[in-house]
Amino acid sequence: MATQHSRSVARLMMAPAVVLLLGWMLVPLTMTLYFSFKKYLPLRGGDLGWVGFDNYIRFVSSSSFWPAVQATLTIVGGVLIITVILGVLLAMLLDQPMWGQGVVRILVIAPFFVMPTVSALVWKNMFMDPVNGLLAHLWRFFGAEPVSWLSEASMTSIIMIVSWQWLPFATLILLTAIQSLDSEQLEAAEMDGAPPLKRFFHIILPHLSRAITIVILIQTIFLLSIFAEIFVTTGGAFGTRTLTYLIFQRVLESQNVGLGSAGGVYAIILANIVAIFLMRIVGKNLDA
């Protein structure tokens, strides 16, 4: 019973958690906002006072800003496309009855448990190394010139690495969605004269639309802030400098906290624009 008394007790009990969460969110946010209006160079004179919107203007007018935005969106978009398409295909494959289903499913999920730093290092050194990498051996086996992945096809490489990490997540969510499809619907469609491809587009895909929406939303939120994969592979070179990475460089490499903070505020705005945009497109799906 939610009496007056029990409600106030509940509020009291919840207070620590609420305060903690608020602090967790508000302190960094206010500090970012605070520094973004200051000229603050820790190694070159420290706090040099208020500068208004100077940092904001400098961050955007820098020649690396728009390429960074573009790199971010390319990575997010590329990974989303690959994980959703391959995820749907893999989920349908895993849904088929087969021998050793349990083991195969666990194997498919495995990449998700590998830390981003580790997986990027493994890819960089074991697969993509132009001299000793497995891919280089494979290329040579077929008589081709090995590709130096991370310098020549840097964007593709990073998209590959990140997709490999996120594919299990997409597959898992889509697999549970596929399993909830009533098999009588497919049989009805079969009797209605729909060949396999039509059954996929008219029955399976609409059934998955909600799960795909969820995969896209969650992945976008995480992909906007990928960092480790870029840090250990290209270090932001060869056109792979994302917004997150640019902010990192401004703060730690150029030791310009004010400028970095302004970049952080832009990142928050970008993330929100993307989120609103996505909600608009796919929100309808969630209502239905």
Added chain:
Amino acid sequence: MGRIQLKSVTKSFGDVQVIPPLDLTIEDGEFTVFVGPSGCGKSTLLRLIAGLEDITSGSIDIDGADATDVPPAKRGLAMVFQSYALYPHMTVRKNIAFPLRMAKLDQAEIDKRVEGAASVLNLTDYLDRRPGQLSGGQRQRVAIGRAIVREPAAFLFDEPLSNLDAALRVGMRLEISELHERLATTMIYVTHDQVEAMTMADKIVVLQAGVIEQVGSPLDLYRTPRNLFVAGFIGSPKMNFIEGEEAAKHGAHTIGIRPEHIAVSESQGDWSGVVSVSEHLGSDTFFHVHETGLAETITVRADGEVGFRHGDRIHLTPRADVIHKFDAKGLRIE
């Protein structure tokens, strides 16, 4: 056209043979009902006819042509599933139009047929709703609509009314019967409700463990059940079976007498017993009579006005001309 012929069809799932060799002919335009206890293979048989399951051996002919290896879509049959299996993301209109779109009919023809089916089934007001916004009976009608627009050679129904409440069931039963009268298309209907079977069927097929026990018109099965299983399965309440001395008097191992063929009297009769439970339905009264010395319980159906109660001693007289006689193997003796 829709004459379906099964020739020594069998079906096994792994090592388990669910349907032993089975022969059956369903004539064009006939309303055939498969009845039988749960798990006897009714759905399996229907799915074999539909082509959703492959038969293990034997052959299926549709309109004289071998359809054994013809895929479901090409058999010209339409199926109504127990769960309706409507497409939840499509409107009613799109659901009904789906088979026509798959058949690549032109839009004007599709619209015409959908409107036609909708008006037959009273769905015109709901065409732009989604299945989730319909009641059970309306969903059922959409499923039927999706089946009739294709103008199939035969309809297959798998327990289509079992998810509906009793009142709606009676209504839908009539609607399906009317539809059959109007379309005169072959219909195969699976149910375990014997009232549905008796009221709708031209021909009833009684199944037990994949074996056809008897095929015949409802009245055939009611009047001359071929064996004990059919005798007990058709008719409600169930036929009374009496063994021993009383049966021997009729030269049989077991005799069967339907509850409606026993007369009840306060004072005199061939048998006597004590009423344990009386069920008053208004129009009829069912008495469950104990201590007759014949069987555990004898069920009797009497007029609704007859008012015996628990503990009353009553007298029973069976109608001699409708006593069914069975031998030791359970087969009917004429």
